[in-house]
Amino acid sequence: MVDLETQIQKAHTLVEALPYLQRLANKTVVVKYGGHAMTDEALRHSFARDMVLLKCVxxxxxxxxxxxxxxxxxxxRLGIQAQFVAGLRVTDAETMDIVEMVLGGKLNKEIVALINLHGGQAVGLSGKDANLIVATKKQLYxxxxxxxxxxxxxxxxxGEVKTINTGILDVLGSQGFIPVISPTGVGEQGExxxxxxxTVAGDIAAALHAEKLLFLTDVAGILDGDKKLMSTLNPEDVHTLTRNxxxxxxxxxxxxxCLHALTHGVAKTHIIDGRVPHSVLLELFTERGIGTELVR
Ligand SMILES: Nc1ncnc2c1ncn2[C@@H]1O[C@H](COP(=O)(O)OP(=O)(O)OP(=O)(O)O)[C@@H](O)[C@H]1O
Ligand SMILES: [Mg+2]
Structure with a gap:
């Protein structure tokens, strides 16, 4: 049997969340979902449940x-060699087909289905839906x-983001739907x-004037030269760390x-450990938070 003390501790956790719940009510939080959290089965469920909980509060x-x-x-599996330049996937027509099939056809729908399984109402979108992400060809020198x-x-x-058309996100968000976006864009000729x-997450957070932008990844946050977690960084710190x-x-x-979002009205950005179950809730609703926060 659970003793009363443990029960009271649970109530404390809820009460600790109260000021955060009040501050975040009706606010937009953009979450980039990537890395380990996307591949581990148990973590995928806990992520989906967290999104439903956010919506509910x-x-x-x-x-x-x-x-x-x-x-x-x-x-x-298809025997096609992937090629990268400066961390970017060289995307010929055949590769683009695969990118669209895997991101928009498979992964997007899996995430949508999982959120809905846990009682949410998620809607999957690509950049083509309602011209959400209009893009141009990236020029790399x-x-x-x-x-x-x-x-x-x-x-x-x-591609590079040219414009984000937030109309569809406003419609969905105001009606209780959770938009799930795959990062492909549409060009002026429909390409x-x-x-x-x-990048897409940063641009969407900026366009929506989101309260927060969270990145779930496969490390504890931003680590220093000795692999120690840095809890808070400002843009100047980031420039130095990038230069070094x-x-x-x-x-x-x-x-x-993060820097782009911060200069476009987003209050705080966070890079958090997607390997930790419920990392989103820990960041948003507890005093300590987790990972690295990037602030202005
Ligand atoms: N200072 C740093 N602190 C932490 N991680 C760093 C740092 N510099 C580089 N990295 C690398 O960045 C990686 C995280 O980015 P990565 O693109 O691999 O994952 P992701 O974006 O979360 O997932 P995905 O690309 O699949 O969506 C870490 O695993 C680490 O190798
Ligand atoms: Mg990545």
Missing amino acids: GVRPVVVHGGGPQIDATMK RPLTPGGPPALIDLGQV SYNINAD RVIDGGMLPKVEA
């Missing part, structure tokens, strides 16, 4: 998901030889673009998205 969650490893696995002049690299259908999910290459690889688009 009056927060408006918007989910943007990734899917790099799943795209890699499908390409491998890189020297072809060490020390040589920068040349334009053709990345195929890799498809493959866009980094972190302490922040690198998959963390780069995240911090760039």
